[in-house]
Amino acid sequence: MEGVPFEESHELCKELEIDEDTTEIRPKAAEATRTDASPGQVITPNNILPGEPRVELTDPNIYEILQEELMTRSLNKLAPHFWLMTTQRSNNIRPLTEQLIQGRAIALTEMPGLHLVWVNGRVFVKPLPKYLLSYAFWKHYLVSAKSPIQQVHREELLQAALGFLRSYAYLIQHESDFRLATKEEKTRLIPEGVSYADFAAFIVRFKVDDKFVSPRYQVGELRLARLNFWSKVLLFKRSYYPVKWEYAAYFAQFYAPLLFAFAMFSLLMSAMQLVLAVRTVLEPSDSWLLFARAARGFALFTVFIVAFVIASLLLVLVVLVGQEIYYASKDLYSKNKRGSTLRDQENQCDGGGQ
CATH class of the missing domain: 1.10.287 (Helix Hairpins)
Structure with missing residues (x-):
């Protein structure tokens, strides 16, 4: 996929503005008060990533930080064997309201590897990071050639971010799902100040094809018991994530x-x-x-x-x-048949173009 998957008019976080010619990063609200910045100087309030006060925008380890927040390396390694563990469909994700009907409580997690993993009446969901709602963040850090992140790593992060956002297109399909995701006293999954209409216009842009997302997000929900079992066999790990500590x-x-x-x-x-x-x-x-x-x-x-x-x-x-x-x-x-058909069609198109 080339470019940001959504238009700037649909962004839900308007805290960043980046000039690609000078790589100057600044807050839109402060644009009128700071005009003395030199090219490449960061002048955002506190110089932080939106929603992440511990992360500076100029942090040289920004890739490692985003990798911890978005990447699912263990699940990507298990991906060729997902057919043993779950349905081979990326839309196998129940909306939040249906999760409750299934008797599953929504449990917050900041671990991307536990997102959409369920066990014992609980389904783990990672809240939407605020910076992923910013057009400037996507354009500068995940798409632009001027990004401080190397291209090979940038492509990995882009696939993970696309898959993660696409999962929310299935988790929140109705206004009732949105209300569950924004209930402060329960589990807030979406940053404050976002309306359902704006969210719907934003998230619909992420219904992309499987080839644009990381291997983990080419399937939907995963059962933790099966992940624990197959991690022993395929990854030689004691478990994927232990649920019994004592x-x-x-x-x-x-x-x-x-x-x-x-x-x-x-x-x-x-x-x-x-x-x-x-x-x-x-x-x-x-x-x-x-x-x-x-x-x-x-x-x-x-x-x-x-x-x-x-x-x-x-x-x-x-x-x-x-x-x-x-x-x-x-x-x-x-799945293999669909992939083979798509490859044949692409080859025919390439042959016709020549």
């Missing part, structure tokens, strides 16, 4: 399945012992013959029920895993 909480998650397994096997062994015991004492002349036969029958029935329950659960597990593998493979095939 030993007690970590081991508590195994209590229920272990108790269920012990109960099933205990019931099964008791029933088998009863069958064997009845069989050894059973005699035709015994007055308890009828009860013994009933006990043996009930014990055999219990063995059958336990075996049936275990087999049913295993079958359900196999079916669920099979369905996920089927749909994941189908999505992967469709």
Whole structure:
């Protein structure tokens, strides 16, 4: 993608103005009061990145700072294997109101790698940084050849920023979603002073094609449990992000399945012992013959029920895993087919142009 994805008239943060000829950066509000700046001099109030008072605009490590704020390197490494973890569609992002319907609470995070990751009734969402709403920021730092950031790094940041903003085009699709994103007492995701009409006009510009965004944002929501599992296998990490920090909480998650397994096997062994015991004492002349036969029958029935329950659960597990593998493979095939079709069309266009 060439150029800023939105027009200057649609920017939601008007704190910066950058002269590309002199690389002078100044606040629009202070333009009339400061006319003595030399070329390249920064004269913004406190010389800070909008919304980030700890970051100076002239910081030589501006790329590293923006990388921490926007890049998702671990997820980009996992991207070729996303078909094992989630639906292969970038629009697989539920609006905020639907997240609540699904029983998920909106949890704020400043970690880009946790954005749109969900676990245990929570979905993590990274708030919109104020500087990403500025036309001047996009033009100078992410697009312009005069940017202090090297081109290869600039392209990576641009893809990450486009994907991140595009996710908000799906998270906030209605005014009710916008109200949830701007509730001060809950979780404010959008800076103050932005109206729904202005936001809608701004965010619609970010519905771009997958080829313009980083690999992580070519899919939507991700389940943390699967990320933790596949990070062990593919990245050789203990976990992607641990949700259980204390030993007690970590081991508590195994209590229920272990108790269920012990109960099933205990019931099964008791029933088998009863069958064997009845069989050894059973005699035709015994007055308890009828009860013994009933006990043996009930014990055999219990063995059958336990075996049936275990087999049913295993079958359900196999079916669920099979369905996920089927749909994941189908999505992967469709995605590869679409990519192949697009490449063929581009090659035809290039050939026709020559």
